[in-house]
Amino acid sequence: MVSTIEKINKQEFQNDLLNWFKEEQRDLPWRKDQDPYKVWVSEIMLQQTRVDTVIPYFNRFIEKFPTIEALADADEESVLKAWEGLGYYSRVRNLQAAVREVKENYNSKVPNTPEEIKSLKGVGPYTAGAILSIAYGVPEPAVDGNVMRVFSRILTIWDDIAKASSRKVFEQAVRELISHDNPSFFNQALMELGALICTPTSPACLLCPVREHCQAFEEGVQNELPVKTKKKSMKHIELIAAVLKDQEGKYLIHKRPSDGLLANLWEFPNVEKSQLVKPKDVLHDFLKKDFQVNIQLEKESLTTIPHVFSHLTWNIDVYSGEILGQVEQKEDLKLVTKEELTQYAFPVSHQKMWKAYQEMVRA
Numbered sequence: 001m002v003s004t005i006e007k008i009n010k011q012e013f014q015n016d017l018l019n020w021f022k023e024e025q026r027d028l029p030w031r032k033d034q035d036p037y038k039v040w041v042s043e044i045m046l047q048q049t050r051v052d053t054v055i056p057y058f059n060r061f062i063e064k065f066p067t068i069e070a071l072a073d074a075d076e077e078s079v080l081k082a083w084e085g086l087g088y089y090s091r092v093r094n095l096q097a098a099v100r101e102v103k104e105n106y107n108s109k110v111p112n113t114p115e116e117i118k119s120l121k122g123v124g125p126y127t128a129g130a131i132l133s134i135a136y137g138v139p140e141p142a143v144d145g146n147v148m149r150v151f152s153r154i155l156t157i158w159d160d161i162a163k164a165s166s167r168k169v170f171e172q173a174v175r176e177l178i179s180h181d182n183p184s185f186f187n188q189a190l191m192e193l194g195a196l197i198c199t200p201t202s203p204a205c206l207l208c209p210v211r212e213h214c215q216a217f218e219e220g221v222q223n224e225l226p227v228k229t230k231k232k233s234m235k236h237i238e239l240i241a242a243v244l245k246d247q248e249g250k251y252l253i254h255k256r257p258s259d260g261l262l263a264n265l266w267e268f269p270n271v272e273k274s275q276l277v278k279p280k281d282v283l284h285d286f287l288k289k290d291f292q293v294n295i296q297l298e299k300e301s302l303t304t305i306p307h308v309f310s311h312l313t314w315n316i317d318v319y320s321g322e323i324l325g326q327v328e329q330k331e332d333l334k335l336v337t338k339e340e341l342t343q344y345a346f347p348v349s350h351q352k353m354w355k356a357y358q359e360m361v362r363a
Contacts (some may be wrong), residue, residue: 004155004215005176013213014179014186020209021189024196026051029058034184036110036135037068037099043130044095044122048088048310051195057086068110071096072103080265080345087348089262094122112136125171130187139183141174143167146194147187152226153198153216161226235312240279241270241350243302243357244295246323246335252293253344255332261309266344268353269293270316279317291333297321303356307349318353320360 025031028051030042041061045054061082065071071079076096083092098120102110110131111117117128129142141147148161148170155173159166179186197204205217216222244252253266271286273279280297287293297319307314327335336344341354 004157005173007215008154008177008213010177013177013210016209016213017189017193018179018182018185021185021192025188025192026196029055029062031188034135036112036131038062039131039135040110040127041095043127044091045086047091047127049086053086057083068099068103068108072100072108076264077343077345081343084345085348085351089265091122093263097121098123110135112138114138114140125167133178133183133187135184137182137184139175139178139180141171141178142187142191143170143174144191146198147174147190149200149226150190150194150198153203153222154210154214156215156219156221156225158225158227160229162229162231231311234308237312237314238273239270239314239316240273240283240319241268241316241353242283242295242297242319242321243268243353244293244321244323246327248335250335250337251341252323252327253334253336253341254291255334262347265347267346267350273317280319283319291327293327294324295321296324302353302360305349305352305356307347314349316349316353318356320357 028042030038032038042054042058045058045061064082065074065079074096076093079092079096080089083089086092101120102108106116111120112132112135114128114132117123117131118125123131126142126144129140132138132140133142145161148166151157151170151173152159152161157169157173159169161170174187174190193208193210197208201223203222205211205214205222208214208217211217214222216225246252252269254269256262256265256267258264269283269287269291271283274282277285283297284295287295298321302318302320305314305316305318307316327333329335346354
């Protein structure tokens with residue numbers, strides 16, 4: 001790789017990239033200033049989520065939690081509710097835990113050294129590099145998928161970007177080429193280039209500001225890079241769930257465990273199907289055994305909801321039904337009104353269940 005870097009005129013590469021970014025950068029709310037807290041929030045939101053999706057979430061989140069102190073002092077329920085729909089909820093739980101560390105240990109000022117910032121919960125090398133370079137002007141690499149794709153083509157790096165060990169190769173490449181005069185724009189420009197021009201398929205090479213420096217374009221192998229092995233096959237889970245109402249018109253909701261998938265989010269009762277027992281009987285037995293709740297389900301399901309995670313898929317048959325008798329409410333089991341329901345954070349799949357139920361009621 002060293003030999004390929006040596007082929008590049010470092011100063012010209014930096015100039016071409018930075019000049020393009022100054023002219024073409026998107027108007028994004030987290031670019032209004034260089035507040036390290038806002039940069040931090042945006043980078044956590046942007047992990048595995050599209051920019052267009054993040055913008056309204058970011059604006060609402062910052063309006064509700066405008067400072068380190070505001071987020072540190074907030075209760076988790078309100079934070080999860082503000083994050084509702086973005087997915088990967090461990091990200092925001094880690095963010096709040098780290099923000100509390102900053103409030104307690106750094107007088108509410110985001111650290112500006114690699115060692116300190118990487119010690120915060122949930123802050124990996126990419127997030128640390130993004131905050132340090134964008135907010136503080138520190139020439140640290142911020143290597144995400146976009147940057148690896150761009151540099152794999154510019155420098156014809158054939159290392160498999162799906163392997164964790166490859167990140168070091170790209171971090172070293174960025175360290176050698178990063179602008180020390182403007183590391184903020186340099187890193188943002190690489191991300192922007194990967195998002196808008198040097199895309200995963202059909203890169204727009206003729207529009208690329210650094211095409212003259214790109215060795216993959218020169219060799220005609222831009223569509224073969226980056227090298228990325230496919231993920232292992234997905235796990236598929238079949239579930240049955242129900243929106244259940246009692247005689248007073250209240251709905252039964254359940255809080256997920258405090259660790260694992262979708263931790264601490266609320267949901268409508270659901271259980272994995274069995275090949276040996278009828279689905280409706282599985283749900284009935286589950287509620288009776290685990291929560292001492294008796295139910296009666298409608299004959300036909302409301303809908304079937306597929307939901308895809310990074311490592312598994314859910315296929316959920318959704319029913320409506322009635323609660324027979326009393327419910328002993330607990331910390332993780334509540335009966336709530338239709339209005340109260342909006343105060344709790346639900347996974348996207350369960351938001352879809354509620355929407356389908358409301359449409360059925362109105363029909």
